[in-house]
Amino acid sequence: MGRFINAMVLPAIFAVFPVAVKAQDCKYLVHGVVIDKGHHPIPGVFVHLVNDSLGTATDTSGSFTFPNICSGSHTIACESIGYKKISLTTDVTADKFLTITMSNDENELGEVVISGEKKHVLQTVTTQEIKGLALLQTRGETLGETLKEMPGMNSIQTGPGLSKPVIHGLHSNRVLLINDGIRQEGQQWGSDHAPEIDPFVANKITVVKGAASVRYGADAIGGVVLLEPDDLPTEKSLNGNIYAIAASNGHAGTVSGTLQGAFDKKLEGLSWRVQGTLKEAGNFYTPNYYLINTGLKEGDFSGNVTYKWKHVNFNLYYSQYNTETGIFAGAESSSPKDLAEKIASSRPLVPSYFSYDINRSYQTVAHDLLKASVNYKFANNSKLDLIFGRQKDLRQEYDAGLPYTTNLDLLNKPQLSFKLVTHSLDLIYTSAIKNGFSGSVGITGNTSGNVFGGIRYLIPNFRDYNAGAFAIERYNYKKFTFEGGLRYDYRWLRVYQRNPTTLALYNTTYSYQNVTGTIGATYRYNAHLNFTGNIGTAWRAPSINEMYINGEHFSSASYEVGDSTLKSERSVNTSLSVNYTGNKFRLIADMYYNKIGNYIYSQPQMRSVTLVSGTYPLFQYTQNNVNIKGIDLSMQYDLTSHLSIQSKTTIVLGYNESIHDYLIYMPANRFENGVTYQFHKIWKLNEPYLTVEQLTISKQDRVPPNVDFAPPPAGYTLINVNAGFTAPFFHHLLTVNIGVTNIGNTAYRDYLNHFRYYADDLGSNYVLRLKYSF
Amino acid sequence: MKKKSFLLFTTSILILIFWGSCKKEEQAVAAPQPDNEFITTVQLKATNTVDATDTPSAKWVKLNPADTAAPDLSHATLSLKKNASYNVQVKFLDESKTPVGDITQEVLTRANYHLVCFNVASGLSLTVSPTDHDTNVPALPIGLSNLFSTNTVSSGHLEVLLHHQPNVKNGDCAPGSIDADVNFTVTIN
Numbered sequence: 001m002g003r004f005i006n007a008m009v010l011p012a013i014f015a016v017f018p019v020a021v022k023a024q025d026c027k028y029l030v031h032g033v034v035i036d037k038g039h040h041p042i043p044g045v046f047v048h049l050v051n052d053s054l055g056t057a058t059d060t061s062g063s064f065t066f067p068n069i070c071s072g073s074h075t076i077a078c079e080s081i082g083y084k085k086i087s088l089t090t091d092v093t094a095d096k097f098l099t100i101t102m103s104n105d106e107n108e109l110g111e112v113v114i115s116g117e118k119k120h121v122l123q124t125v126t127t128q129e130i131k132g133l134a135l136l137q138t139r140g141e142t143l144g145e146t147l148k149e150m151p152g153m154n155s156i157q158t159g160p161g162l163s164k165p166v167i168h169g170l171h172s173n174r175v176l177l178i179n180d181g182i183r184q185e186g187q188q189w190g191s192d193h194a195p196e197i198d199p200f201v202a203n204k205i206t207v208v209k210g211a212a213s214v215r216y217g218a219d220a221i222g223g224v225v226l227l228e229p230d231d232l233p234t235e236k237s238l239n240g241n242i243y244a245i246a247a248s249n250g251h252a253g254t255v256s257g258t259l260q261g262a263f264d265k266k267l268e269g270l271s272w273r274v275q276g277t278l279k280e281a282g283n284f285y286t287p288n289y290y291l292i293n294t295g296l297k298e299g300d301f302s303g304n305v306t307y308k309w310k311h312v313n314f315n316l317y318y319s320q321y322n323t324e325t326g327i328f329a330g331a332e333s334s335s336p337k338d339l340a341e342k343i344a345s346s347r348p349l350v351p352s353y354f355s356y357d358i359n360r361s362y363q364t365v366a367h368d369l370l371k372a373s374v375n376y377k378f379a380n381n382s383k384l385d386l387i388f389g390r391q392k393d394l395r396q397e398y399d400a401g402l403p404y405t406t407n408l409d410l411l412n413k414p415q416l417s418f419k420l421v422t423h424s425l426d427l428i429y430t431s432a433i434k435n436g437f438s439g440s441v442g443i444t445g446n447t448s449g450n451v452f453g454g455i456r457y458l459i460p461n462f463r464d465y466n467a468g469a470f471a472i473e474r475y476n477y478k479k480f481t482f483e484g485g486l487r488y489d490y491r492w493l494r495v496y497q498r499n500p501t502t503l504a505l506y507n508t509t510y511s512y513q514n515v516t517g518t519i520g521a522t523y524r525y526n527a528h529l530n531f532t533g534n535i536g537t538a539w540r541a542p543s544i545n546e547m548y549i550n551g552e553h554f555s556s557a558s559y560e561v562g563d564s565t566l567k568s569e570r571s572v573n574t575s576l577s578v579n580y581t582g583n584k585f586r587l588i589a590d591m592y593y594n595k596i597g598n599y600i601y602s603q604p605q606m607r608s609v610t611l612v613s614g615t616y617p618l619f620q621y622t623q624n625n626v627n628i629k630g631i632d633l634s635m636q637y638d639l640t641s642h643l644s645i646q647s648k649t650t651i652v653l654g655y656n657e658s659i660h661d662y663l664i665y666m667p668a669n670r671f672e673n674g675v676t677y678q679f680h681k682i683w684k685l686n687e688p689y690l691t692v693e694q695l696t697i698s699k700q701d702r703v704p705p706n707v708d709f710a711p712p713p714a715g716y717t718l719i720n721v722n723a724g725f726t727a728p729f730f731h732h733l734l735t736v737n738i739g740v741t742n743i744g745n746t747a748y749r750d751y752l753n754h755f756r757y758y759a760d761d762l763g764s765n766y767v768l769r770l771k772y773s774f
Numbered sequence: 775m776k777k778k779s780f781l782l783f784t785t786s787i788l789i790l791i792f793w794g795s796c797k798k799e800e801q802a803v804a805a806p807q808p809d810n811e812f813i814t815t816v817q818l819k820a821t822n823t824v825d826a827t828d829t830p831s832a833k834w835v836k837l838n839p840a841d842t843a844a845p846d847l848s849h850a851t852l853s854l855k856k857n858a859s860y861n862v863q864v865k866f867l868d869e870s871k872t873p874v875g876d877i878t879q880e881v882l883t884r885a886n887y888h889l890v891c892f893n894v895a896s897g898l899s900l901t902v903s904p905t906d907h908d909t910n911v912p913a914l915p916i917g918l919s920n921l922f923s924t925n926t927v928s929s930g931h932l933e934v935l936l937h938h939q940p941n942v943k944n945g946d947c948a949p950g951s952i953d954a955d956v957n958f959t960v961t962i963n
Contacts, residue, residue: 332951407809449800461800614955
């Protein structure tokens, strides 16, 4: 078993850091902390640098220090009675802090986690990641739900099947999704358009909270979600894992599997992975009734081949994502009158029963991604990446009612259809660390074409070209890291339309350009405490719906009018983070102030529009200066070596400076308090744990008056329970997790769930998650 | 060799990009579907039950749905005699097309999914009772054909609603969504 883990983990580390480095510069500090899987520091661990014949023991806080270490590759081995001996290789080019996780000896089931090496380019921006056990506990959920466990994150929902991540109050086209290095280009402008990504492709998800346009380009006003897969194996092997997940609510089932391998001899350097996910759910239930037509089906797969030849790495990746999602039948409000009637009713007027059937209305989404990249590593460890991506996003929406036509072809067509095809090409040079300096420069370009189909007009066709160039430099000096970056972006947009009466084609062209920057610093007071501050800017061009939408907005029973003269949004985000990792107490506090100029939103007008289907309040897209500030706080305290308490707080305050009022749809205060008991071993079960957590969402009182269709719902408190263990099973490792959300089956409505107008949120959900690694 | 393969890869990528982006599918904006009908007009055609020559009618028109201008209400007044009964047909039309599309037929074809409802303003002495039924078991009213009974001299609004109730029709107006919701003025003399 142990050999197997080494076979999986160590090659991954070797792959990142080739062994031979000749430069000798013996002044670096290699230090770190050794912890167990419960994140408790382990004192008295013998840590030695194998090649240098240096050794030391960890102190009572699990810390170790090696001063005056030469640059280059070093193998670090850790040994302690009761723990499995591990060794890992790390590349030293600057002072380095390592977090080494050791697992208990008797089970040999642990995994090595190195978090000393930060992968993302911006280091002084607030980031948070989810992986390992925390990620396992969310498996089977949508991407939006997966991320809402993190402080500072929420999700905006349109029923149980559709949710989107919200970073510091911002979402949709203000949150950028990067899937394995490729900007996700879908139809993110709609708040009911969920991310077209299978969360199972990632084994680590990092959220960059705050403006990060410098590295990732336009749209990163709220932040960036980075989905990263595992590294491919490099030594001859064949392994994989299977997830099987069953949930009581919606009678939902998910199966996902990964198979990967690498070759040797003549095919050395060639490795591959295939991965796929199938998911089905029926009607979900609230504590008192089923939500009719909320079932969903999802089928995704991906394949990846990489070939390493000397200093060059070729990679080819293809993935496909397909879903069909029912839209709750009780939420079809076609007019304000209809909406008012449904809001007034205490429960939906539609019948309540369980079924897997998906009827109208529903939406289907198919997203294809082809990625080809080549990476060249220079002798001095600098590298050059060339990444090409092609994405095709096809989104089709079927209204509840068939169109009024006698033409059978039309009858079966979706009312709305959007096809967006994007090609992108990025060239990025990342320099090796020299005299404390490191950095990256890059040029990026992409072009998208959107084709509107269907039979109900919503947004026009367009073609855009985007180009950007950036440079980011970082300097490590003693206890400080300084970072600065600059970027220029240009966007060209041409909109194609047809005159409704003469049917003549015409087009309109727009261009936008922006300079963004970032500057930040980290101060490491000691091994336990550090401070990080950053000021970063971001920008976003108005999206096509904000410019051109003209008509009734079905999901909100309003009439929306776009404005094609809107200017770019620009934001300046200031953040300050404190990170304390002590013996028994850990604290992360992120404070931020995000000032957004020309923030685009649909503003209620003091008049209405009468259509045949009713009289609608008129909303017009407009721009104002707004600010969003808040704090994300997470704390953990170990009462004993087995028992710990955790607390997370998310507070977001959004304010419109131009009209002196609150911003609508900002997340309410969120408080999560939990207690975890980690057993040592029960029978053959390793590291069993039990977490009981209380989640409290306050009532959102910070709302603008007379804009919403219904007042914000009351606050609520839910109790969630999580338990699990790992166990050997047919010579391999089985990970079991049982999660219960809303164990009290409490009826509640959430301010950020669009269905709050119509129905309660979900009742209790018992989920069994199995992961078998082989 | 190394450089060669790198160049080859880069070139093939560039070719792929241009090949892909040169299709310019977006420039051919799809014309509106001629067979797709949308309701522009709601019409009430009344026939006095005792006097076949007394046929008042009214219509509510909004030709362009993507238009924030007010609807055409110049013919939206229905004049009825007091203490009379009228058979009233409700018609849903697409007058943006030539010839005019008749959506009433499609409503009738899917009668089990549709219900026309009426709200009579207080003060207007009018009662409306549907006379047609669908094929649900038990049969439920449709509301395309109705009997209007007038009483005293009065006037006021009559709201006509076309409810779309796929799989949820139960005789009540509330379930489903609303495809049409227009106000006529009715004068009873």
